Each structure stands twice: as C-alpha cells, then as structure tokens.
Amino acid sequence: MSHESYRNYQLRAQRERELREQQRRAEEQKARGAALADLMRFQSTLDFVSKEGLDSYAKREIADIRAQIKNIENLSTDNPMQARTLSARLNYRIEDLPRLCAVLKEEHLAQQRRLEELERQRKIAEQQAKEKAHLQALSAAWEEALQGWSDKSARNLALDAIATLHAKIFTNPQEHNPQEIKEQMAALEAKFQGILQAQQAQEQQALEAQYKQELLEKHQANLPAHATLLSLAELQAKVQKIEQAQMKKAEDEAVRKEMVKAVYQSLQQAGFSVQAPTLDPEKDLVIVRAMRANGAQAQFRVSLDGVLNYRFDHYEGKACKADMDQVLPKLSEVYGVDLGEERVIWENPDDLDKCAFVDQRYGGRGILNVLTQHLMDPLAEFLFTHATDKQVLSGRTIQVVQAGKAFDFDLI
Numbered sequence: 017m018s019h020e021s022y023r024n025y026q027l028r029a030q031r032e033r034e035l036r037e038q039q040r041r042a043e044e045q046k047a048r049g050a051a052l053a054d055l056m057r058f059q060s061t062l063d064f065v066s067k068e069g070l071d072s073y074a075k076r077e078i079a080d081i082r083a084q085i086k087n088i089e090n091l092s093t094d095n096p097m098q099a100r101t102l103s104a105r106l107n108y109r110i111e112d113l114p115r116l117c118a119v120l121k122e123e124h125l126a127q128q129r130r131l132e133e134l135e136r137q138r139k140i141a142e143q144q145a146k147e148k149a150h151l152q153a154l155s156a157a158w159e160e161a162l163q164g165w166s167d168k169s170a171r172n173l174a175l176d177a178i179a180t181l182h183a184k185i186f187t188n189p190q191e192h193n194p195q196e197i198k199e200q201m202a203a204l205e206a207k208f209q210g211i212l213q214a215q216q217a218q219e220q221q222a223l224e225a226q227y228k229q230e231l232l233e234k235h236q237a238n239l240p241a242h243a244t245l246l247s248l249a250e251l252q253a254k255v256q257k258i259e260q261a262q263m264k265k266a267e268d269e270a271v272r273k274e275m276v277k278a279v280y281q282s283l284q285q286a287g288f289s290v291q292a293p294t295l296d297p298e299k300d301l302v303i304v305r306a307m308r309a310n311g312a313q314a315q316f317r318v319s320l321d322g323v324l325n326y327r328f329d330h331y332e333g334k335a336c337k338a339d340m341d342q343v344l345p346k347l348s349e350v351y352g353v354d355l356g357e358e359r360v361i362w363e364n365p366d367d368l369d370k371c372a373f374v375d376q377r378y379g380g381r382g383i384l385n386v387l388t389q390h391l392m393d394p395l396a397e398f399l400f401t402h403a404t405d406k407q408v409l410s411g412r413t414i415q416v417v418q419a420g421k422a423f424d425f426d427l428i
Contacts (some may be wrong), residue, residue, distance in 0.1 A: 048096035051088055054103035058085055058110045070117030073124050077116060081109060150189060157194030158182070161201035167209055174208040224248050231255050268320045272302060275324060279304045279316045286342045288314060312339065327424045394423060 062078065065071050071078050084106050091099035162178070165171040171178070181200055185192045228248050232239065238258045243251060276293050283290045288306035295302055296317075304316040312335065317325040326344075328336045414425055 044096045047100035048092050051092045051096055051099040051103045054100075054107060055085055055088060055092075058103075058106065061110050061113055065113055065117050068114075068117075070114065070121055073120035074113070074117045077109075077113065081106065081113065147190065151186075153194050154185065154189050154192065154197060157197045158185070158201075161198050164201075165205050167205075167212065170205065170208045170212040173212055173215075174204055177204055177208070265320065268322065271322055272318050272320060275318050275322070276302050276304060279318070279324075282343050283314060283316075286339060288343075308339075312336075314339065314343065329424070394425065 058081070062071075062081070065074075065078065084102065088099045088102050088106070091102065162171070178201075181204065185197060228251055231251055232243060235255050235258050239251075239254065243254070246254070280290055280293065283304065283306040288308060290304065290306040293302050293304050300320050302318045304318070306314045311330050312328070313330050315327045315329075319325075328340055331339070
C-alpha cells in the first residue's frame with residue numbers, strides 16, 4: 017500500500033473514530049437529557065404524592081425510589097446510558113406510585129377501621145362484662161337483702177314497696193350499687209316492721225277486748241260489778257278461779273249423785289220405802305227420805321262437799337241399831353261411801369240406853385247432866401256447825417226432833 021493510500025486510510029479511520037465518538041457523545045447527551053427529564057418527572061410525581069399525603073402509606077417504596085433516583089443522578093454524569101436504562105426501568109414504578117399509594121392508603125384505612133372496630137367491640141364486650149358483673153353483684157346483694165328479713169310477715173306486708181324498689185334499681189342498674197340496695201332494704205325492713213308491730217298491737221288489743229267481753233258475758237253472773245274495770249290478766253285470773261270452782265262443783269255434784277244413788281239403793285235393799293231425792297236449794301242439800309210400814313224413818317242429807325248426815329227415828333228399843341247395821345255397812349263396804357265419825361254415837365245403842373236414864377244419885381244435877389249431854393251439847397254443836405251466820409238464823413225456827421233416845425236439829 018502506498019504512503020498516500022495508507023495516509024488516506026488513516027484519515028478515514030480517524031474520521032470514522034471521530035464520527036463514532038461524536039455519535040457516542042450525542043447519544044450520551046441524549047441519554048443524559050432523557051434521564052434528567054425522567055428524574056424531573058419522577059420528582060414531580062414524588063412531590064404530588066407527598067402533597068396528597070400519600071407518602072406515609074408507601075414509605076419503603078418511596079425510600080427505595082429516592083435511592084434509585086439518587087443513583088441515576090450520579091450515573092447521568094459518568095454513565096448516562098446506564099442512567100437512562102435505570103430511569104426507564106424506574107419509570108414503571110413511578111407511574112404506578114400514586115395508585116400504589118392510594119391502594120396502600122385504602123388498605124391502611126381499612127386495617128385502621130378493622131382495628132377500630134375490634135377496639136370498639138372489645139370496649140363493648142368489656143363494658144358488657146362490667147355491666148354483667150355489676151348486675152350479678154346487684155342481684156346477689158338484692159337476694160341477700162331480701163332473704164335477710166328477720167320477720168317474713170313484715171316482708172309480705174312490704175311486697176309492693178319491694179317491687180317498686182326493685183324496678184327503680186334494675187331499670188338503671190349502673191346508677192346503683194350493692195351497698196345502696198343493702199341500706200334501702202334495711203330501711204324498708206325497719207319501716208314495715210314498725211307498721212306490722214303497730215297492726216299487731218291493734219289486732220292484739222282488739223282480740224283482747226273481744227276476749228274480755230266474751231269472758232264478761234260468759235261469767236257475768238259470777239263476776240263482781242267492777243269486773244269491766246279489770247285488766248285482761250286480772251279478769252282471766254278471776255275467771256280461772258270461777259271455772260275451777262265450777263269444775264270442782266261439777267265434780268262434787270257427780271260424786272254426790274253417786275252417793276245419793278248409793279243411799280237410795282241401800283235403803284231399798286234394807287226394805288225401806290224410799291221417796292225420790294229432793295234438793296234443798298238454800299242449803300244445797302240433797303235429802304233422801306225413807307219409811308218402814310211400822311213408822312220408822314230414815315233421812316239422809318248429802319252436801320256438795322261430800323258430807324253425809326243421816327238420822328234414824330221413830331224407833332223402839334234397839335230396832336234403830338238393827339236398821340243402821342243393815343244400811344250403813346252397805347254404804348261403806350259396797351258403795352264406798354265414807355261415813356266419817358260424826359254419827360258414831362249411833363253405832364253404840366248401849367251407850368244410848370245408859371244415857372237415856374237419869375242417875376238419881378245426883379238429884380237435879382243428874383237431870384241437868386242428861387239434858388246437857390243429849391240436848392244442849394248437840395244443839396250447841398249444831399249451831400256452831402250450821403248456823404254461824406246470824407242472817408241464816410234470822411226469822412227461822414230450830415226444829416228439835418227426837419231420834420230414839422237422843423235429839424236431832426234442823427232449821428225451818
């Protein structure tokens with residue numbers, strides 16, 4: 017190759033190199049301009065996202081984008097081609113950034129709403145649990161206070177007031193507490209115990225007044241005139257004595273009835289003709305009279321206190337003793353009648369025979385002794401026993417009846 021040809025070759029080669037370098041530089045400049053333009057657009061998008069307040073929802077994404085933008089800025093000076101390539105790749109992320117931020121914002125807001133709802137539900141559940149526990153505490157306090165009434169009658173009387181208190185408390189339970197229930201229920205109990213006691217006192221007074229009136233009406237005949245002024249206890253004490261006396265009288269009357277029956281049957285069995293028993297209302301004596309065909313008589317007087325007095329008269333000799341021996345043992349042995357000792361003198365007719373004669377050795381004194389023994393002493397005993405009250409003797413006559421060789425006495 018000639019020198020000229022070689023030189024031309026070198027010139028062409030150099031020219032080609034210069035063109036390629038120029039072209040490279042132009043492309044780099046173009047790439048740099050494109051990259052810088054992209055960076056400006058990227059920054060504008062970032063500013064928009066920040067202005068809209070969306071950057072807080074994609075912090076990691078934006079931080080990564082800013083790092084890549086910084087890298088592209090650095091490469092745009094030394095390697096604009098690489099800078100353009102990277103900016104082209106980043107462009108898709110930048111264009112999607114507003115949408116991504118909006119989506120992330122919505123997800124964040126949705127999550128926040130979910131969390132808020134969960135918190136709201138948690139608070140509701142917590143409040144419901146508190147209200148339930150409070151209601152249970154109120155119910156337990158109510159039941160304890162209700163069952164704690166010492167007087168069930170007072171509680172029954174207070175049912176309406178208790179129902180009103182229950183409605184007041186459990187309509188708005190959160191406004192009340194267990195201590196309040198305890199205090200208000202205690203106040204109700206005290207109030208209605210007082211009301212019940214007042215009612216019971218009135219009822220008791222009415223019952224006592226009614227009972228007192230019944231006692232007065234029932235026992236009017238046996239009570240003193242001032243009985244209406246007595247207290248119930250005093251009246252009951254008097255009525256008790258009256259009833260005890262009436263009961264004793266009834267018992268004594270039953271005993272006397274049996275004694276009269278025994279006397280009646282004994283006299284009949286002894287062959288006497290026995291009259292129906294009669295009652296002497298003044299002396300309260302039942303009198304049984306009996307006679308024999310020969311004129312002999314027997315009389316028995318039975319008092320309410322069980323004292324039996326008898327008399328056999330119009331007898332001759334020892335016939336009286338024979339009838340007495342026939343009648344009296346039956347009363348004692350068969351019918352169980354206690355004859356006592358006041359008529360033992362009749363059981364020894366021999367003594368009567370002796371007393372019937374005057375001991376003439378003593379003259380007038382002997383007569384006086386016989387009269388004293390058989391008339392005056394028995395009369396004095398009769399008066400002492402049966403006529404201690406002057407009013408009993410007033411206007412009445414003492415009847416002296418010869419009983420064999422002795423005397424018997426009666427008031428007529």
